[in-house]
Amino acid sequence: xxxxxxxxxxxxxxxxxxxxxxxxxxxxxxxxxxxxxxxxxxxxxxxxxxxxxxxxxxxxxxxxxxxxxxxxxxxxxxxxxxxxxxxxxxxxxxxxxxxxxxxxxxxxxxxxxxxxxxxxxxxxxxxxxxxxxxxxxxxxxxxxxxxxxxxxxxxxxxxxxxxxxxxxxxxxxxxxxxxxxxxxxxxxxxxxxxxxx
Amino acid sequence: xxxxxxxxxxxxxxxxxxxxxxxxxxxxxxxxxxxxxxxxxxxxxxxxxxxxxxxxxxxxxxxxxxxxxxxxxxxxxxxxxxxxxxxxxxxxxxxxxxxxxxxxxxxxxxxxxxxxxxxxxxxxxxxxxxxxxxxxxxxxxxxxxxxxxxxxxxxxxxxxxxxxxxxxxxxxxxxxxxxxxx
Numbered sequence: 001x002x003x004x005x006x007x008x009x010x011x012x013x014x015x016x017x018x019x020x021x022x023x024x025x026x027x028x029x030x031x032x033x034x035x036x037x038x039x040x041x042x043x044x045x046x047x048x049x050x051x052x053x054x055x056x057x058x059x060x061x062x063x064x065x066x067x068x069x070x071x072x073x074x075x076x077x078x079x080x081x082x083x084x085x086x087x088x089x090x091x092x093x094x095x096x097x098x099x100x101x102x103x104x105x106x107x108x109x110x111x112x113x114x115x116x117x118x119x120x121x122x123x124x125x126x127x128x129x130x131x132x133x134x135x136x137x138x139x140x141x142x143x144x145x146x147x148x149x150x151x152x153x154x155x156x157x158x159x160x161x162x163x164x165x166x167x168x169x170x171x172x173x174x175x176x177x178x179x180x181x182x183x184x185x186x187x188x189x190x191x192x193x194x195x196x197x
Numbered sequence: 198x199x200x201x202x203x204x205x206x207x208x209x210x211x212x213x214x215x216x217x218x219x220x221x222x223x224x225x226x227x228x229x230x231x232x233x234x235x236x237x238x239x240x241x242x243x244x245x246x247x248x249x250x251x252x253x254x255x256x257x258x259x260x261x262x263x264x265x266x267x268x269x270x271x272x273x274x275x276x277x278x279x280x281x282x283x284x285x286x287x288x289x290x291x292x293x294x295x296x297x298x299x300x301x302x303x304x305x306x307x308x309x310x311x312x313x314x315x316x317x318x319x320x321x322x323x324x325x326x327x328x329x330x331x332x333x334x335x336x337x338x339x340x341x342x343x344x345x346x347x348x349x350x351x352x353x354x355x356x357x358x359x360x361x362x363x364x365x366x367x368x369x370x371x372x373x374x375x376x377x378x379x
Contacts, residue, residue, distance in 0.1 A: 009363055040367050041363065041367060043367075044363065044371050045335060048316055053233050056228055056245075057242060058246060059228070060228045060246075060250050061221050062217050062221060062224070062253070063217065
């Protein structure tokens with residue numbers, strides 16, 4: 001094999017397939033020029049190794065930040081495999097319990113051919129049904145909480161408005177009373193003045 | 198290596214569920230490699246540290262997009278590559294091509310000084326793409342396929358960059374290394 005067909009750098013960098021690597025090794029043993037080239041590549045790598053790796057001046061670390069933490073539904077979604085496994089386990093236990101504890105049955109039924117595809121489909125259906133139910137329940141609870149909070153706010157506002165209205169009415173009545181008294185005083189004073197004349 | 202990958206996968210799963218401590222462990226495993234890659238590309242320690250922090254923050258925010266946890270390393274270095282080249286373009290906005298670190302590293306050096314200087318100088322003469330290819334192949338030990346994944350380019354391009362860079366480095370460093378050894 002001629003030197004031109006040899007991928008000496010690929011060999012040096014450990015990127016050749018096994019057969020090609022063996023061919024190159026055989027060539028290098030027989031070719032002085034390629035051996036010398038390989039030595040120069042080795043010397044280059046040794047020189048590069050003289051450049052030391054450095055430690056970062058400061059350690060990089062992160063603290064918990066609510067902004068970056070996943071929401072409850074994201075955690076719920078990412079826990080899919082665990083949830084699926086747990087649901088499958090519950091379902092398997094339920095099936096077994098049903099089989100063993102069924103009234104009138106003292107011994108397990110004779111062995112039957114297991115339809116794994118049907119069981120898998122059933123498990124899958126059960127998991128997705130529960131997932132859907134959990135999401136719907138959470139959404140309904142959230143909506144109910146929101147409605148209750150809105151109703152409480154409206155009631156509080158109505159109470160405050162009524163108190164303010166009562167206070168305003170009282171103030172108006174007091175002012176009117178004061179005006180009436182002043183008008184009476186003025187009327188009496190003018191009558192006395194007219195009587196003396 | 199297999200055990201290490203499995204552990205990283207566990208940490209990634211933990212971080213996806215919001216466990217920041219799991220992510221911090223992952224960061225402590227990779228920060229040195231990412232920092233040194235960035236340092237050799239941008240040539241400044243403070244810039245490299247800032248970029249490394251940005252890389253790990255973006256990685257944390259994008260963990261949901263990492264479909265295969267065993268590809269974490271090339272995925273992480275892809276983010277690092279994007280950050281580094283954005284930084285280089287910002288530093289030299291007047292040129293289309295990514296800039297090179299103009300000067301050797303600032304700050305204290307480790308012995309042997311002469312050899313370190315020669316290596317830094319030889320690396321600085323490469324284009325940013327060639328230098329990056331050498332960093333990922335020689336210093337970080339990635340396979341060509343992984344580098345291609347990180348840089349989003351064909352394997353043939355990676356191979357060409359590494360081979361050209363090796364030829365250029367060999368011209369400067371092989372004789373220099375012999376002198377140093379003698």
